[in-house]
Amino acid sequence: MTKKVNELMTELGVSYQDIKKAADTMGIEVKSERTNLAQKDADRLNDTISKLKGLDSKSDKNNNKPKIKAVPIISKDFAHKPKAPVGKPMPRKAESTDGEVDEVKAKSEVKVTVDKEVKAEVKAENAEAKPKTTKKKTAVKEKPSDEVKESKVANKEKAVASNEDAEKAEGKPNKGEEAAKEPEKKIEKKEESYENAPNKPMRFKKIFDASSAPKEEPKPARKKSSDKDGRKDSKKDERGGRKNDKRDGQSRNSDSKQSRSSSRPQSSAAADAPMADKPQTKGKSKKFFDKDKDKDRDKFKHEKRSEGRNSKSRFFDERNLEKQVKHRKKKAPKVTEPEIEIEELLPEGAVAVTVPITVAGLAEQAEISVSKIIMSLMKLGIMATVNQTLDKDTVEMLGEDLGMQVVVTEEKEEVVEEGLDLREDKENELKPRAPIITVMGHVDHGKTSLLDAIRNTNVTAGESGGITQHIGASEVKINGKKIVFLDTPGHEAFTTMRARGAQVTDIAVLVVAADDSVKPQTIESISHAKAANVPMIVAINKIDKPGANVDRVKKDLADRGVLVEDWGGDVISVPVSAKKGEGITDLLEMILLQAEVLELRANPDRLAMGTVIEARLDKSKGPIATLLVTNGTLKAGQSVVAGTTSGKIRVMTNFKGEAIRKALPATPVEILGLSDVPMAGDSFNAVKDDKVAREIAESRQEKMREDVLAKNASTTLEKLFSQIQEGETKELNLIIKGDVQGSVGAIISSLEKLDTEDVRVNVIHSGVGTVTESDVMLAETSGAIIIGFNVRPTTAVQARADDAEIEIRTYRVIYDIIDDVQNAMKGMLDPEYKEEILGKAEIRETFKVPNIGIIGGAYIVEGKVKRNAQVRLVRDGIVIHEGTISSLRRFKDDAKEVAQGYECGIGIEAYNDIKPMDIIECFHMVEIER
Ligand SMILES: Nc1nc2c(ncn2[C@@H]2O[C@H](COP(=O)(O)OP(=O)(O)OP(=O)(O)O)[C@@H](O)[C@H]2O)c(=O)[nH]1
Numbered sequence: 035m036t037k038k039v040n041e042l043m044t045e046l047g048v049s050y051q052d053i054k055k056a057a058d059t060m061g062i063e064v065k066s067e068r069t070n071l072a073q074k075d076a077d078r079l080n081d082t083i084s085k086l087k088g089l090d091s092k093s094d095k096n097n098n099k100p101k102i103k104a105v106p107i108i109s110k111d112f113a114h115k116p117k118a119p120v121g122k123p124m125p126r127k128a129e130s131t132d133g134e135v136d137e138v139k140a141k142s143e144v145k146v147t148v149d150k151e152v153k154a155e156v157k158a159e160n161a162e163a164k165p166k167t168t169k170k171k172t173a174v175k176e177k178p179s180d181e182v183k184e185s186k187v188a189n190k191e192k193a194v195a196s197n198e199d200a201e202k203a204e205g206k207p208n209k210g211e212e213a214a215k216e217p218e219k220k221i222e223k224k225e226e227s228y229e230n231a232p233n234k235p236m237r238f239k240k241i242f243d244a245s246s247a248p249k250e251e252p253k254p255a256r257k258k259s260s261d262k263d264g265r266k267d268s269k270k271d272e273r274g275g276r277k278n279d280k281r282d283g284q285s286r287n288s289d290s291k292q293s294r295s296s297s298r299p300q301s302s303a304a305a306d307a308p309m310a311d312k313p314q315t316k317g318k319s320k321k322f323f324d325k326d327k328d329k330d331r332d333k334f335k336h337e338k339r340s341e342g343r344n345s346k347s348r349f350f351d352e353r354n355l356e357k358q359v360k361h362r363k364k365k366a367p368k369v370t371e372p373e374i375e376i377e378e379l380l381p382e383g384a385v386a387v388t389v390p391i392t393v394a395g396l397a398e399q400a401e402i403s404v405s406k407i408i409m410s411l412m413k414l415g416i417m418a419t420v421n422q423t424l425d426k427d428t429v430e431m432l433g434e435d436l437g438m439q440v441v442v443t444e445e446k447e448e449v450v451e452e453g454l455d456l457r458e459d460k461e462n463e464l465k466p467r468a469p470i471i472t473v474m475g476h477v478d479h480g481k482t483s484l485l486d487a488i489r490n491t492n493v494t495a496g497e498s499g500g501i502t503q504h505i506g507a508s509e510v511k512i513n514g515k516k517i518v519f520l521d522t523p524g525h526e527a528f529t530t531m532r533a534r535g536a537q538v539t540d541i542a543v544l545v546v547a548a549d550d551s552v553k554p555q556t557i558e559s560i561s562h563a564k565a566a567n568v569p570m571i572v573a574i575n576k577i578d579k580p581g582a583n584v585d586r587v588k589k590d591l592a593d594r595g596v597l598v599e600d601w602g603g604d605v606i607s608v609p610v611s612a613k614k615g616e617g618i619t620d621l622l623e624m625i626l627l628q629a630e631v632l633e634l635r636a637n638p639d640r641l642a643m644g645t646v647i648e649a650r651l652d653k654s655k656g657p658i659a660t661l662l663v664t665n666g667t668l669k670a671g672q673s674v675v676a677g678t679t680s681g682k683i684r685v686m687t688n689f690k691g692e693a694i695r696k697a698l699p700a701t702p703v704e705i706l707g708l709s710d711v712p713m714a715g716d717s718f719n720a721v722k723d724d725k726v727a728r729e730i731a732e733s734r735q736e737k738m739r740e741d742v743l744a745k746n747a748s749t750t751l752e753k754l755f756s757q758i759q760e761g762e763t764k765e766l767n768l769i770i771k772g773d774v775q776g777s778v779g780a781i782i783s784s785l786e787k788l789d790t791e792d793v794r795v796n797v798i799h800s801g802v803g804t805v806t807e808s809d810v811m812l813a814e815t816s817g818a819i820i821i822g823f824n825v826r827p828t829t830a831v832q833a834r835a836d837d838a839e840i841e842i843r844t845y846r847v848i849y850d851i852i853d854d855v856q857n858a859m860k861g862m863l864d865p866e867y868k869e870e871i872l873g874k875a876e877i878r879e880t881f882k883v884p885n886i887g888i889i890g891g892a893y894i895v896e897g898k899v900k901r902n903a904q905v906r907l908v909r910d911g912i913v914i915h916e917g918t919i920s921s922l923r924r925f926k927d928d929a930k931e932v933a934q935g936y937e938c939g940i941g942i943e944a945y946n947d948i949k950p951m952d953i954i955e956c957f958h959m960v961e962i963e964r
Pocket residue numbers: 475476477478479480481482483484494500501502523524525575576577578579610611612613614
């Protein structure tokens with residue numbers, strides 16, 4: 035049995051086009067009106083079209099839309115068909131027949147499409163066929179798409195609103211009302227569904243959704259939405275849609291029973307529809323905007339928080355900003371929660387984390403138990419508490435360990451510190467100031483000697499190891515004009531300090547020995563001066579020496595890009611002899627000349643600011659800091675904040691040690707009164723109020739604590755990470771303790787340069803002061819070696835270290851630290867000789883003995899003291915002196931050695947500064963068998 039198409043047309047009273055479209059959709063071949071249809075196909079078509087005709091004809095009475103537009107279609111084929119072009123309704127070929135409805139209906143029971151148009155159509159169909167199922171499923175569906183023209187949407191939605199609504203639809207309800215009602219109902223249902231994960235930020239919800247509700251993202255919808263404009267439908271739109279729903283649900287009033295009244299501005303279908311459902315009035319595709327706008331808007335907001343987006347997203351943002359403004363005029367939509375915004379940009383299943391974050395915070399954010407995170411951290415070698423702050427690397431590693439995808443953003447807070455005078459000086463406030471000079475150059479080229487020559491003092495002889503180890507500052511006057519010199523050390527170990535010096539300096543004096551010419555540290559010095567954009571003056575030193583060759587120096591400098599005046603450049607060079615004092619005046623005059631060119635000025639009539647040049651802790655005086663005032667006037671009695679410390683200036687002395695009341699710009703001073711030791715290189719500011727100074731310092735301390743916590747965690751992490759990554763590679767963990775901050779910084783920077791392919795140097799902790807028990811504990815947990823520079827551990831600390839088998843290595847010369855560590859890294863760990871402590875004596879009293887000097891009345895507290903052994907004098911954990919015993923007596927008799935528990939008199943060779951409570955440590959060197 036067959037039936038011709040035209041017969042069916044007559045039978046149903048529909049056009050050929052209607053049948054053709056329905057047939058196409060149902061996979062029935064129809065070539066012309068004369069095509070013979072198999073009875074089965076004819077029946078299917080008849081069935082479908084009859085149903086649709088009935089439905090449409092009802093609504094058609096109230097609107098003139100072609101009934102075919104309300105045909106609900108969802109078939110296997112349909113899901114694969116291309117979507118409507120952007121901004122246009124779906125083509126008519128999406129129409130279906132009755133036979134198809136059954137198929138679709140069945141499908142709709144097992145799959146819920148995300149595609150808005152399809153969904154609307156499914157609803158329309160189900161309204162007739164299986165309203166209950168439809169109702170249930172619509173609860174998790176997206177709102178209708180704008181792809182379908184408003185009237186069409188209205189028609190369809192009207193039909194599927196609910197069981198009752200569907201019945202009303204049959205009763206030819208007012209189309210406008212229905213259209214208005216339907217989307218609202220759906221939104222409410224969706225709200226309910228969202229409430230299933232109550233009170234959860236979207237990011238939590240997303241994780242929840244990802245794991246518990248995958249069925250809500252059916253594949254056919256994804257496929258269908260894979261056309262150009264809707265390519266991200268499947269996931270992004272799911273989220274975006276959810277968000278829209280939420281927003282719409284919040285902002286919109288509904289006339290349904292469940293809705294609460296609100297001030298809805300419009301009552302038309304268009305006004306009531308979600309933003310995405312509004313009629314397309316602009317040239318651009320609504321669909322495009324609907325699908326992308328929320329995520330684009332989110333991008334915009336996200337970008338506001340985080341920098342560095344590509345131009346493409348910026349474009350979206352800008353465009354969307356316009357878009358938002360437009361919509362706001364109509365609906366004033368509520369701004370969505372920030373969590374949702376970031377979430378929108380994330381890949382499926384990812385968690386957005388802003389660091390630093392505490393363990394507890396991360397647990398909450400990722401919806402993982404705190405204990406799970408702590409366990410994972412332990413696996414990574416980090417012993418963390420709930421309140422431990424985690425940094426970016428740690429969070430990423432945790433993510434990996436926990437099998438969780440995290441997207442980490444770093445929060446950069448801009449701290450505005452109220453109470454600091456940071457205004458810019460006005461032109462008329464500025465007065466000339468003295469130049470600040472740094473002396474740089476290769477080791478032993480004569481920096482210290484040159485400064486000595488300049489200020490007629492001799493520092494070289496007293497320096498430990500023969501090198502300058504601390505930044506000092508001094509002033510000289512020539513022709514009534516002041517010049518400030520920062521004394522910077524020459525060894526490579528002091529690179530950091532030199533770099534710091536170059537930052538506060540106006541002019542760098544580059545010392546090059548005429549007999550040695552340009553050397554590695556000369557080149558390094560040039561780089562620092564250039565990097566700091568500081569003009570240089572070359573002092574060609576040691577011209578008195580027989581091998582001196584000034585021209586060679588100039589040539590070598592030219593090779594390094596430093597053209598002195600003789601070579602056609604603009605760098606001033608002055609031949610000098612620090613030893614004989616030749617050329618020193620010339621050099622100073624040239625410095626003044628160069629300073630004049632620079633027109634150095636400052637405002638003396640404001641609160642002082644500048645840099646900490648050096649700082650140390652003095653047991654009796656407390657923290658001592660050398661400050662260089664670069665602007666303003668510093669007054670004794672004023673409150674200052676320096677780095678993370680603050681205090682009121684109790685005593686202020688100039689470079690000669692004379693107490694002064696005020697220090698004008700370009701003055702180095704030493705101050706007492708800070709509550710703690712600041713770091714060399716810290717900036718300082720005078721503030722009006724001591725309380726303000728304290729508050730600023732405290733907030734900086736707080737910030738630093740957070741940073742340190744985060745850094746420590748990551749350092750440990752890095753260690754493990756690199757061990758895992760690099761297999762055999764080992765890390766050398768070190769704890770550095772020194773007498774002053776400058777030395778500690780220099781040691782760290784030198785040691786960190788020693789990294790080799792095989793061994794990585796990792797300074798896990800550093801600080802000023804003696805080695806403490808907590809250092810030993812830290813070394814214990816991290817397997818670190820403790821390096822003490824000019825500091826000694828107490829007996830108790832040493833005992834604790836011995837128990838824990840922690841090595842504490844102490845030094846007095848930085849070279850030795852670097853050599854030792856370098857050797858250790860090369861596998862030559864064991865030195866040929868090792869220091870062995872023989873005993874310790876505590877000074878109880880001191881006596882002045884004519885012709886001999888000061889003798890310490892001592893009690894041997896540990897081991898024994900031997901006459902020929904070496905000794906070091908330790909005061910408050912700091913090594914004051916090293917030398918040999920000149921006299922050892924028990925009562926009036928000389929003794930070869932004195933054992934523990936006995937008293938004796940000890941004299942130190944050529945040394946008299948012995949005080950009660952000093953510790954004399956007696957040691958000798960023993961050969962180590964390899
Ligand atoms: N003949 C001669 N020797 C000099 C002159 N200047 C310095 N020296 C010697 O060179 C050696 C090193 O001088 P320092 O002033 O310690 O050199 P430095 O560059 O400060 O060295 P570090 O502090 O170790 O970086 C000393 O033995 C000085 O006596 C000079 O003009 N002529």
